[in-house]
Amino acid sequence: MSLRFHWFLPTNGGDGRHVVGGGHGLAPGGSGRPADVAYLTQVARAAEDNGFTAALTPTGAWCEDAWLSTAMLSQTTDRLKFLVAFRPGVVSPFLAAQMAGTFQNMSEGRLLLNVVTGGESHEQRMYGDYLDKDARYRRCDEFLEIVRRLWAGETVDFHGEHLSVDAATLGQIPDPIPDIYFGGSSPAAGIVAARHADVYLTWGEPPDAVAAKIAWIRGLAAEQGRTIRFGIRMHTITRDTADEAWAEADRLLAGIPADTVETVQEGLRRSESEGQKRMIALHNGSRDKLEIYPNLWAGVGLVRGGAGTALVGSHEQVADRITEYAALGIEEFVLSAYPHLEGAYWFGEGVLPILADRGLWTDERPRRRRHTLVPFAAAGR
Incomplete structure (x- = not known):
């Protein structure tokens, strides 16, 4: 088995040398490096050059549109795939299936999809979506059934609780069919994941909690006669020595004002997301005891919604x-x-070679020709 590693494109307010907050309905904090094509191309090429398979682009009112951003970046990179996050409540299933087909075919197969049901009703209403959380999951289930059938080349007639299509036939069937990544910690999320996900994503909790979640989803999928792969979303602070890494974590923490933590945590506690509630429980808004498991740090979650551990x-x-x-x-x-x-670069040059030596990761980058610095050096031997 070769593990797959993906990176992240910071379209959520930009990038910088400090933690950029936001997410789950909160506005992003300050950054320093803009989320423009020029900078995001640098990040995408760094991921591509360091052996990452794909890059996740988030979705929501707090970031740039993922479809448009990645479509642009697909033209400034060569091999990197794009894990495009999108919300099924703001686009019709036929249009989403068609967009995926166009993207996949025009990018030569570089699309993966992260389906995000939407955890915050107040943010969903900004898009004109007034369903409650459980109804959003039922709609997502219908949405993915329609999309899967369209990708299979069917002519689809479907009349559900929330969605309906008549004689829908897709002309742009994606090749290959993009994998669907899906996350969620609520019972409703588990049902949708078991029925439709290729990869179930969880945020970075301690191993015991992750193992319990894997067992839960694996059991639900087995009831559907399916198997699912599993992935995890987290940050990294990796350095040549542990002291250097923890010094960097301390620097990031020192750059987070106490009043900002209070404001962000007040907002995140209103979240409807079960996953977000689990993230908050790891630190409870306190700067104390942020190493919640060896080498697992919950400091990012003090000011950032969603993935909060490193x-x-x-x-x-x-x-x-x-x-x-x-x-x-x-x-x-x-x-x-x-x-x-x-x-x-820190992760690609520091960690991936170790995992390759352990037989856990295979470098799929094309081999590069190496040129001697002195062309005629061999002649003097």
Whole structure:
């Protein structure tokens, strides 16, 4: 088994040398590096050059549109795939299936999809979506059934509780069919994941909690006669030594004002997302005891919604934690760092070679010709 590693494109307010907050209905904090095509191309190429398979682009009112951003970046990169997050409540299933077909065919197969049902009703209403959370999951189930059938080449007649199509036939069937990534910690989310997900994504909780979630989803999928791969979303602070890594974590923490933490946590506590509630429970808004498991740090979640934990340590220690998660059944890792550009190199040059030596990761980058610095050096031997 070769693990797959993905990076993150910071379209959520930009990038910088400090934690950029926001998410789950909160406005992003300050950054310093804009989320423009020029900078995001640097991040995407850094991910591509360091052996990452794909890059996740988030969705929501707090960030740039993922479809448009990645379509642009597909033209400034060569091999990197794009894990496009989108919300089924703001686009029709036929249009989404058609968009995926166009993207996949015009990018030569570089599309993956992260379906996000939407955890915050007040944010969903900004898009004109007035369903409650449970209804959003029922609609998502209908949405994915229609999309899957369209991708299978069917002519679809469907009349559900929330969605209906008549004689729908897709002309742009994606080749290959993009994998669907899906997350969620509520019972309603588990049902949709079991029926439709190729990869179930969880945020970076301690191994025992992750193992319980894997067992839960695996059991639900088995009831549907399906198997699912598992992935995890977290940040990284990896350095040559553990002291350097924890010094960087301390620097990031020092750059977070106490009043900002209070304001952000007040907003996040209103979240309807079960996953967000689990993230908050890891730190409870306190700066104390943020290392919640060896090399697992909850400091990012003080000001950022969504993924709130980071792997912190030497390259060897971070590789050890990844090996531990892999032993539980995690096959895909969606990672990030601050800043994302430099972080791709820290992880790609520091951790991936260790995992390759352990037989856990295969470098699929095309081999490059190596030129001698002195062309005629051999002649003098």
